[in-house]
Amino acid sequence: MITSILVTGEGSSDMGGSNNGHSISSGASYNLGPMALLAVRLLRNILPTWNEEYLDFQSPNNWMTCISGNELANQTKTLSKYRPSKKIQKGYSEHANRAFAMANYAQQHGHQLAIYFHDTDKGDFDALRDALRLGFSSVENVQSVPMLPKPTSEAWLICGRKRDPYAHCTALETQLSGNDAASAHNAPKKVLGQLLGLKAGAEPTTEQQYAEAEVVDIACINMPSYNQFKTDLTTAIEGVCGHGTARTL
Structure with a gap:
């Protein structure tokens, strides 16, 4: 069952962040960003009905925690393990290390699901996603999801x-x-x-942008980067709740 989610992003205009200057926030100290809201809306529609009943979707900040990119960067100083290789293209090892740090934090603090947001920008979508998945895979018992709009949210x-x-x-x-x-x-x-x-x-x-995220039809967006996020989120939900339990939009 999913009862707690960890998220990270680039700032207030995507996953949001702390309203009191802290690097880790939840509850009243966490302001959801537009993409966090979009993720919540998708989650609500994909979760099995029995799990949806355990989450208050009127106050998602009460079961979501946001960790800043800077905090993840600090944590990689002691956890860093990835360098450019055949598995990670040059320029993407930082993301693999942050993904590892994020999944490690989620495991230690009881978050069943972690969502890592980053705009693709001018980078390579597949290289970025592969780097994140490699970092995530080093930690057991946490389902982690890349959220990578192309080119931006x-x-x-x-x-x-x-x-x-x-x-x-x-x-x-x-x-x-x-x-x-x-x-x-x-x-x-x-x-x-x-x-x-x-x-x-x-x-x-x-x-x-938050207002747009409230009204955009999450079932009608049809873009490769968005569809990949939906697929990865569905896989992660079923990794926690059981194969075949997720609903489809």
């Missing part, structure tokens, strides 16, 4: 906001830039801002 929200909502969203993964400093027509934050009616070049606030 805004692309998933844009899918439901563009002129033809939810249609041909796969193209967004290559049409949008992984660089926030890109031009207004393909920088994800700026494109989302335009779709929300903001002035040219303006980027949506975390609150505005």
Whole structure:
């Protein structure tokens, strides 16, 4: 049964974080970010019904804990074990080590599930996911999930906001830039801002993105990076609750 989840991300605009300056937060000290909310919505729809009853989905911060990337980096100083190799491409060993540290922390503190968020940006999706899975695999009894939007989390929200909502969203993964400093027509934050009616070049606030995460149709987004997250989340849920117990959207 899943009763406690550990998450990490890049900041307030994705998985959220502490509102009191601490590196690890939960309950009233944890502000969920837009992607944490999206993960919660998916979790609620995939969990077996009997497990859903044990979680208060009106207050997910009471059973979620957020650990910052900086804290994971600090923990890897004593736990670090991965270096670039045939299994890990150059530039991705840091993620493998952080994934190892995260799964280790989850195991020690009774979290059954861990979700590691990171935008793919301009990197290689498969290399990043493989590095995380390698780090996760070093720790037993914790189900860990990579959450890797391509190129960034805004692309998933844009899918439901563009002129033809939810249609041909796969193209967004290559049409949008992984660089926030890109031009207004393909920088994800700026494109989302335009779709929300903001002035040219303006980027949506975390609150505005959270509002989008509340209403986007989680069953209609059809993008490779999003679908992979759903698949990995389903596998992790069944790793805890039993094979064949997960529901489908």
